Amino acid sequence: MAKVIKTEEFIIREEPFYLATDRETEIFEAAYRNRIPVLLKGPTGCGKTRFMQYMSWRLKRPLITVSCHDDLTASDLVGRYLVQGGETVWIDGPLTKAVRTGGFCYLDEIVEARKDTTVVIHPLADDRRILPIEKRGEVLEAPPEFLLGISYNPGYQSVLKDLKQSTRQRFLALEFTYPDRKLETAIVMHESGMDEEICGRLVILAEKTRNLKDRGLIEGASTRLLIHAAKLISAGIGAEKACSVCVAEPLTDDHEMLEALAELIRSIF
Amino acid sequence: MAGTGDKYSDEKYAGEFREDFIRNLRIDFFDDEEISAVLRDLDSLDSRIRQKVFALCHTLSHASSSLVPNALKRIKTASGLLPGRDLERWITHAYDILDRQGIGAFADYISGIDDEALRRFSTPEGLPLREIMAVLETYIRGISGRELKIAAARETYTDTSAIFLPAFVNRYEDRDRNYLIYKYCAALAWAQISQGTVTTDEDVLNRFLKEVPAEPDISAFFRMFPDERMAIDIFSILEAVRLETFLEKELPGLMREVKAVKRDFLNDRPLCPEQARKSAFVEGLYRLYLDGEPAEEFQNLTGDIPGDILMLKKNAGVEESMKLLGIMYDLAAGLAGDYQPVIFDPLLCTIRPQEVSLVLKAGRRARRQRLEGMITKLLNMPDFEQQKITLRRAGQQKLPESGKEYLLIKGRLIELDSEMREILQERGMSGGIIVKGADMGGAGSPMTLTDLMEEDEVIEESAGGVKYDEWDYKRGGYKKKWCTLREKNVHPGHDPFVEQTRKRYSGYIRVLRKRFELLRREPRLLRRQKDGDDFDLDAVIDAYSDSHAGLAPSEDLFMKYDRQQRSIAVLFLLDMSGSTKGWINEAEKESLVLMAEALETLGDRYAIFGFSGMKRSNCDFYRIKGFEEPYDGKVKRRISGISPKDYTRMGPPIRHSVKILKAVEERTRLFITLSDGRPEDYDAYKGDYAIEDTRRALTEAREQGIHPFCITIDREAGSYLRHMYGEVNYIVIDDVKKLPNRITEIYRRLTT
Missing domain, CATH: 1.10.8 (Helicase, Ruva Protein; domain 3)
Known part of the structure; x- marks a missing residue:
């Protein structure tokens, strides 16, 4: 039976196993303190996701991971109204949740997401650090603890799935290769x-x-x-x-x- | 073999039996010309079978000489079809028939057997190299990470650029173990390259050489030994022993399996008590390698040496082997008699110092020539006019970097790299001085050598055509309207190339169509549409909730399937330079046919162009199929008419293609180039200059929103490719025959 995990419980309690290959942990911490979003690039299966888990454990922040796919809409990330017992209830999407709780939001394989969806993260990924929630007419300002991370595999040779410059150039990029x-x-x-x-x-x-x-x-x-x-x-x-x-x-x-x-x-x- | 070998030893073959044989032929009315033809045939045979064949002919001549020429003819045919061991077996078999069943049966046997039957006679389970060559090449590339080639030869060795293996291995009846021998040989050769056996460091060599030549390599090392062959044999074995440790670490599975093979080879080796002492010494050493333990006799012969040899297994370097070779060589040289080279099994990777030396020298020479040409040119150039610097726009001007050194000569400032420095040291710098970038204080504008070479080039203007700029990386700017490109038509071919290709690939084309159809029909579900086949439940719920919350609900509540989602236009640019002659041209054409089939199914718009030319004033751009043209008989005839022309100046055709692509309205514009290696023209469009211009032209394409993708057919895919094409925008195909199948897959991957 699958276990339901609530977002607030996304704090990683046990140390994930991670061996640093270079100064990546140090750099990540510096990025976190300076509120710079992080782009992890590298081939599949070389430890990008594990690194994210390790860092969120180390910095004691909850981690919310979203695996991107081509049907992912902006409201899937930000949130939507649902009807419950005749009343409408606003449900935060994972990105909004991470912003509210000051956690890490990790968008895995960002190139898989539709391009109009990717744009949602732009105001969060520059010095504004805000998340406009159109439907509620709100603008959330991210707390200093919030960090946005995305991952991307440059070896993926499809011209239809390239990361736009306007997206790339908001991030600090850490390259992951296979360890020695x-x-x-x-x-x-x-x-x-x-x-x-x-x-x-x-x-x-x-x-x-x-x-x-x-x-x-x-x-x-x-x-x-x-x-x-x-x-x-x-x-x-x-x-x-x-x-x-x-x-x-x-x-x-x-x-x-x-x-x-x-x-x-x-x-x- | 043994029985006949005794009677017909080489001397007797030359002496009394030969006389007797000739006498027999004469009795049977052979004239002088016929006799000398027979003898010539006999002498031309491989020494291993010559005696046996001579004995056979001699026996035949006693009965009927008329059979001799026919038998020799068949043997010659057989020698072309059967590998050595089987040829011997076949001759022995024929001889047996002659002995046991007489001349009639022999004549039947020898003439009744056709080429196919001969081929079947070859050891059925033996493994020819050609059968596994492709897989073995991939295997060795995986292991080594280098572009090593595999080729057939009589014995196993490497010249550092290729690994030579026996054309046939049939020690075992089963394929697996024969294969194992190939793998082991290839691995050992790789170890020789990667662990310094044949690529010994200069420092190490210099410690051993008495006189150090200009370019020391192992051939100089072996020349120090009076009996070079003996030294090479000893060293080959010592290295094989030493490299075992390395191979055991890298390929433990292989080394475990190979142990049994070595034991079999050891058991195969006949003991030759009469062997000359020196040869017995080397034989003993070889047996130590096969066995892993020194035999008693060898121990007696050498004392403590075997212990030292086994010490080589303890992570020793090539230097230790070389030291030990000195000791062992002296020991062997002190033994009586001459050294008769020991015959090794194909298992041992021997060393051919001359061949290694040739390859290493050729590499060095090519590099040196290129550089020297540049330097000479530089020294002969007129003085540089200072004001030219000021003419350049500031934005394009490079500044000297403080960490680098520059050569200041004839008013020019030139970047120094290590190779240039070396040549300058050799030739002296008449009229130039070396300055540090830090001392320049940012003054001056450094350039590179190729930049200079073009300055004095005569500009050939020719009328018509489109002018394109060319990127000059030394200058950090464009040469304005430097190249002239003309569009031409391909002369239509008349052979039914397209039809033949379609026939040859008919099975594959069927698969291809299905695959691309799937791509097209893949139901793309569009959500949140204004109209469509069905409600989008998510959208409806959202709208419902929104209206509950007092927001204006969205009207995009439907979803629909869309098959016309693809909006892709692709332009293929084909290298038609002279170097594509033969297989590459064929494969390029076949690829076009398959691509056209696939694209017709898919409905993507496409165009095909080819390019070649000579010098910047004659860049030819051949139209094969424009975007608007249908894939019809005319286009097919043009495809069949594609033929290799001149050189590969890649910049102008890329820029022209980009111009064409920019005019199409499809959302995704893809630009695929097919070429066979470095861009190069007749003039100074070579090396870094050509690579930088090509890279620049591709960057321009990207800047215009076009997606370039480069396919290179190049067995020696150099490291420049990554720089020229950019990390994710190219693929190298090492075997041209794979291109037609691969290209459609590449296209599929690129556009899904």
């Missing part, structure tokens, strides 16, 4: 509970697939895929099979490429 071998091994070990040997090999495999980016693969294997594979291995699935279903197959449908990936897996495990 040692760090990534530690992450996979922690998340999956597998031993160093297996996790180390998975990371080597990931590096090899990343070498194939633009040489047949659109993107290399993400850390997330490695964690999946490691979990499957610890559940007793053979390493080769686990890598095949968790790493190779999700990456491509091309038979020749799958064959080459299978050879890579065999060579490493």
Whole structure:
């Protein structure tokens, strides 16, 4: 049975596991203190969302995440009137909730959202820091604790889904790449509970697939895929099979490429 | 082999048996010319089978010489079709038939067998390299992250740009283990490149070389040994041992599987007690590599050495191997007799210092030539007129940066990079001085070399055409109306290229149509519309709540499906330069046919243009299909008429395409270029200059709201691509044959 979480309970109580690769935590804190919105860019599955969770834990602010999609309307973000028992009740959208409670609002994969929706965040993302709620005739001023974060994957090659300059140029941008071998091994070990040997090999495999980016693969294997594979291995699935279903197959449908990936897996495990 | 080998040793083949053979031929009325033809055929055979074939012919000549030329002919055909081991097997088989069933059966066997049957004779489970080449290349690229090529050769080695592997591996009956041998060989060669075996650091080399040549590489190192071959063999093995540790860390699975293979190879190797002492020494070392343990005899021969060899496995560098080679070489050189090169299995990646040296030198030479040309030109240029600086608009002027150094020569200030510095050190700087940017106090306007090279160029004016500016990165500004572009028509071709392509890809085209149809018919649900097929429940609820709350409810309460949502126009710009001749041109044309099929299904508007030319005054822009033209017989004939022309000056055609695209009204305007490598023209439009202009032209396109996307067919996709095209706006296709299939996918991805 799924658990219903109320927004006020979005405060993360336990420390999420996150290993910094550079000075990103420091920069994020500086952005937070100076009220600069943050854009996280990088390939899928490299820890953008986890970083957001970690920072909201560290700064003790509630985190509201919205996964963007192309039917997301402005009222989905801001809020709408609903009728309850013959009366109209205003329900805040996630963005409004975050502004009211002084939390972090994280719009994941912002390019997926319709362009007219994206515009809603503009007045919030510059020095005005306001959220006009048209229907109520209100303008909310964001408290100093409020922070807007968005994420975006530059490797996504669709001309129809590009982030507009007017949006981009309101944010401080942190680039996320895959962590180095040692760090990534530690992450996979922690998340999956597998031993160093297996996790180390998975990371080597990931590096090899990343070498194939633009040489047949659109993107290399993400850390997330490695964690999946490691979990499957610890559940007793053979390493080769686990890598095949968790790493190779999700990456491509091309038979020749799958064959080459299978050879890579065999060579490493 | 052993039986015949004893009787027909090389000397006897040359001596008494040869006499006897010739005598037999004469008895059977062979004239001198025919005899010398037979002997020539025999001598031309591979030394491995020559004795055997000679023995066979000799035996035949006792019965009937007339069979000899025919048999030799068949053997020659067979040698072209069968790999060495199988050829030997085939000859042995024929010989057996001759021995056991007599001449009639032999004649039947040898003439009754056709080429197909011969091919089938080859080890059925053996694995030819060509079968796995494509996958292996991807494999090695994944492992190495480099553009290494795979090619066939007699033995395994690498020249640092390609990995050479045997054309055929049939040690095992099953494909998997033969494949494993290929993978291991390729991995070992990669380790040789990445761990400094063949790409040894100059510093390390200098510590060993007695005289340091201008460009030291490992060939200089091996030249220090009187018996170079022995030194190379010892070193190949030492490195194979050392690199095991590295490979075990990177590819543990492969190394685990390869252990058994090594043991099999070890068991295969015949013991040769008569081997010369030096060869026995190298053989012992090789066995140590295969076995992982020194054999007793080798231990006796070398004392503590095996321990030192095994120490190489403890994270040693190439330097340790080189030191140990010195010790081992001296030890081996002290043994009696000559060194007869040991035959290694394909498993060992040997070293070919000369080939490595050639590749490294060629790379250095190419770079050097380019730079020297620039410097010479610079020194020969007339003095620079100071007032030109003031003529430039302030906005375009670059200022010296304090961290950089500049060369001040003939009134010009030129940016110094490390390569230029090197050349200047060699040649001396007559008339120039080096100044630090910090000392310049922001005065002067630095430029780059290519900038200068163009200043003295004669301007060829030609009438007509459209003029385009060209970006000059040294100057930080445009050369106004620098290039002249003319639109031309492609001369229609008469071969039914389009029809043939459609036939060849008929299956794929069916799939393609379906896929693109899906794209078109994908029901796009538009919410909150003024009218439509159904209520938008969300909108109705919102409106209801709004009116309850006393707000004016919205009227946009419907949703509808829209199939005409796509508003995309795409322009394809095709590289028609001379370098596309052959496969690339074919593939480009095939791609156009497939793209046209897909786009006709989809309904996106499209145009196709090609470009080539020579010099800035002759940029040719070929029309294949305009936006307004239908895809009809005329267009198809033009596609078939596309043929390679001259050079690749990319800037002007890009700018012209942008102009055309700007005139269309579709919401999304896509611009796809198809080319095969660096932009380059006959004049100074080369290198950084050409890359910067292309990059600039693409940036201009983006600024005009056009989405450029570049497809490059380039096996050596250089790092410049990312700079030229920008991070997310290009794709490299390494194998031209994949282009037709890939391009439609790329388009699909770009527009969904």
